[in-house]
Amino acid sequence: MNRSPDPRIDPSRVVRAPRGTELHCKNWLTEAAYRMIQNNLDPDVAENPQALVVYGGIGRAARDWACFDQILATLRELNEDESLLIQSGKPVGVFKTHPNAPRVLIANSNLVPKWATWEHFNELDRKGLFMYGQMTAGSWIYIGSQGIVQGTFETFVEAGRQHYGGDLSGRWILTAGLGGMGGAQPLAATLAGACSLNIECQQSSIDFRLRTRYVDKQARDIDHALELIREHTAKKEAVSIALLGNAAEILPELVKRAQAGGPRPDIVTDQTSAHDLIHGYLPMGWTVAQWKAAQQDPSQHAALKEAAAKSCAVHVQAMLDFHAMGVPTVDYGNNIRQVAFDQGVKNAFDFPGFVPAYIRPLFCEGKGPFRWVALSGDPEDIYKTDAKIKELFPDNHHTHRWLDMARERIAFQGLPARICWLGLGERHRAGLAFNEMVRKGELKAPIVIGRDHLDTGSVASPNRETEGMKDGTDAVSDWPLLNALLNTAGGATWVSLHHGGGVGMGYSQHAGMVIVADGTDAAAERLARVLVNDCGSGVMRHADAGYELAIETAKKQGLHLPMLRA
Amino acid sequence: MNRSPDPRIDPSRVVRAPRGTELHCKNWLTEAAYRMIQNNLDPDVAENPQALVVYGGIGRAARDWACFDQILATLRELNEDESLLIQSGKPVGVFKTHPNAPRVLIANSNLVPKWATWEHFNELDRKGLFMYGQMTAGSWIYIGSQGIVQGTFETFVEAGRQHYGGDLSGRWILTAGLGGMGGAQPLAATLAGACSLNIECQQSSIDFRLRTRYVDKQARDIDHALELIREHTAKKEAVSIALLGNAAEILPELVKRAQAGGPRPDIVTDQTSAHDLIHGYLPMGWTVAQWKAAQQDPSQHAALKEAAAKSCAVHVQAMLDFHAMGVPTVDYGNNIRQVAFDQGVKNAFDFPGFVPAYIRPLFCEGKGPFRWVALSGDPEDIYKTDAKIKELFPDNHHTHRWLDMARERIAFQGLPARICWLGLGERHRAGLAFNEMVRKGELKAPIVIGRDHLDTGSVASPNRETEGMKDGTDAVSDWPLLNALLNTAGGATWVSLHHGGGVGMGYSQHAGMVIVADGTDAAAERLARVLVNDCGSGVMRHADAGYELAIETAKKQGLHLPMLRA
């Protein structure tokens, strides 16, 4: 058989971004793109770099290795008045633009709606005609797991702000699931200042999180867990505790004890993979071995699904009981309410999802996953920017706490990077300050500033980020398109438009933005525009939907929204 | 009942763009947008201006009258370093950008794919949260029916080029349907230099086209029609002839006569509305009165549909017979092949659709519906640009013919405008020449340059413009998104991203571009970039799909396509 090798797989490749101040391209803007695409494929960053996969299933940095090589070659030659076009990971054209235009324009995975399915995607992808860009994989600004820890941290902090006057010390969070995403919960809770009790049914998952210090200790049983919670909350120590067991069995027991005067959690949530009833949720009464065996055996799938769904109903009932006691309870985007509802739990949706409850208020202020990367490769550059953020925002205590603990607890992956949710009125101040530090030589090399596509103005995703918008415009994707056009007009260094990130083909459209602070005056002008416009367009989108907080933010920050003024 | 009036309907409104050289805005770029949105609603241009409807069903220029007023007010104040954002016809924000950025950025009717249906659209539209932008309605560059005449003309000219060495004189086109679009056929055939025989079953439709001089004469019967054809083709006169009757009855008769040595058409096509079997296609043997009655009576719909479909099968069989005789035969996008196929005509798709056959070769050269408008309002300005085009392209005879006859036969609607398909290497020369004429005062005011969204690089529409792409990438919409980003980066004056134009919700994504030639050096630089990049990105898209003609064009015009060179 004459099989040509897969052009996307090359086991010989080990990619790592260049460090230091020597340029491989004609200027720092193109050098930044050159380093960041390579950084996305650093073995410490990417999940499967030899297949060009960065994260999130099959989210790639380039369509195949030939395209990757040609992207690098083209960036090396690109002039300061040219723009490179990337179409689903392939470098398709170089056109004359001007110095204030983006150097790279990217469109990944976009399909005309009627054809926007995984089937059609796969057909094109198999033929080498397409690529899944996820969010920051195909737009070259992924920074590893710091992002999920920070997102979870901000969610918990916002809950603390809404329910506990901004102080989570002496409080505890009850949750379950220590998997790929859920494993960030104990560390995020600690960083937010709270204790946490984390139920997980697989010892291996607990072991992994103990080893990487994402969770502090494991309790022997429920009694021991509650004893530890009582002890540490009393001392206002933010300690995270894992408990081996099935959430559907343990939560009802904790409800019973709370009703009988025992400890009562201060926040309840869940990150088991209830969205996948075959692989994601252990049914009550089953051993993990039974569960894994049933997963492998299609003839048992119906029974497994049924048992898992029934258990989810019990689990949600316990969450509803906590909710009824007045404990803030949220769904963390794993669809568990829907599963319980389908099982007959009529009031499953009594407690809200985490986006409407905690993320949207942040979006209304333009806050979102702002991040930056030191092109020098030197961690000291990031530590200096950490200090600068503290200096710029002296009253933002939870950000100070985050920066201190992130430095201590989170290892850099690839080029040193930091993430930190800043809002409208803050981001451009940070950007300009970093640019000034580059200009003055306080940093060894320029800083790349970007964000996730999941941000205030850059995503339409009706099952997640734009679920339950006040005016019902969850599915309107004019907003991310405008965001991309505006960032292109403002002079971001690269801009991207993707489809299907996070929730898959057909379910989302979103835009990315990256801008380089190279210490020049021109960069300062661009930063001042783009970092205001980018999150300003998010405040605009939420103000348009009728959120009071966004309308107030727009007024306070002096946004010009014609129909609001009219 | 307390019904608030529909904010989209205002019978008191009569909108007409200002003419002359007095500015209502701060510069000509914003003045252009200010005049063009109003021109779209000119009673001579728009189909239902008091409901803000420009064309194409419910394609609107603004969401409602309050939004329209606020768009004008905002444009009046907009500075040369600001950009106005329009979200489905609503002015949602003004942001700081720079003089080389677009002054207006537009996103209309975009929905996340899973929700991209007319049902969801209607729900949002009813609540005043959305708008259908069609193509040039919501992006303010519609110029009336000159567009359809020119598109049909180019199609016929290209057919002549492919089959008859570029000379249609003494040739005749056989078609049917003189409705809204189809009525452009006889005039387009005449302008292309060919005779035409146009079968139409309603005398009223023929009368309308005789009155407006789109068709020259009506034949009494088949014999008379063929006599006229014989006479005029012999004299090489491009005369259009209407014939009252049913195409499904007349075409088979014409086949019989051709087989018996009678006149043989040189091109066969059809623009009855076969895509709508209730309202669009008269069944054989039915009178028009019977047909209209059955349309009104739902109980007769099944029988009507059945009879119409059967007749389409007969009609297509006759087209196949001509095709088999070697007569170039094409489907004009009315779905008649599919109807016949469903009726058992197994080889219905033996003849091609008009896009792959005739439009795509033009797209491969970057040719598409380039158009411009005289902001002065003075027809003389357009006549001078007509002359300039002839001067610039002395060998482009069919364009000379088009310009002469368009001037003579097509009345201006609203601000004087011209459309003319130019390709890569031509458009920017035209744009720069117009800019020079403005600079020198040869024209009374600046010229607005734009195009339809249906163009070489700006549309993904798998049932029409991108049907049957060579590499199967019909549904990939990265291309129109890149087109919009690139035109934003290059400095077009306004840029738009729409969904659902032409073929409805879910079936297309497309981008618009308008750029103003105000006679300045800055405009010249922008024109030189944008008018190359805009159609260059179309040549790139077709070269990437593997079309040889596009690859050649790219090489000849010096496009930089990295993976082609690699």
Ligand SMILES: NC(=O)c1ccc[n+]([C@@H]2O[C@H](COP(=O)([O-])OP(=O)(O)OC[C@H]3O[C@@H](n4cnc5c(N)ncnc54)[C@H](O)[C@@H]3O)[C@@H](O)[C@H]2O)c1
């Ligand atoms: N909306 C968002 O932005 C967002 C963010 C993060 C996670 N999520 C959702 O959260 C869920 C978890 O994500 P993940 O990546 O960590 O998934 P994962 O599959 O890696 O981890 C799930 C964990 O839950 C454990 N588990 C399963 N059933 C259990 C039970 N009955 N009791 C206790 N533990 C049990 C599993 O052993 C596993 O470790 C997913 O549904 C994901 O979609 C959503």
Ligand SMILES: NC(=O)c1ccc[n+]([C@@H]2O[C@H](COP(=O)([O-])OP(=O)(O)OC[C@H]3O[C@@H](n4cnc5c(N)ncnc54)[C@H](O)[C@@H]3O)[C@@H](O)[C@H]2O)c1
């Ligand atoms: N793909 C494209 O870009 C494109 C462009 C133009 C038109 N079209 C298609 O062409 C068709 C015509 O468009 P329109 O806007 O002119 O439609 P229309 O409904 O306004 O006109 C159709 C005309 O056909 C006549 N007719 C119907 N049945 C007939 C019969 N059996 N014999 C003779 N005449 C008959 C009707 O009386 C009517 O005048 C539509 O299906 C349209 O979608 C496609």
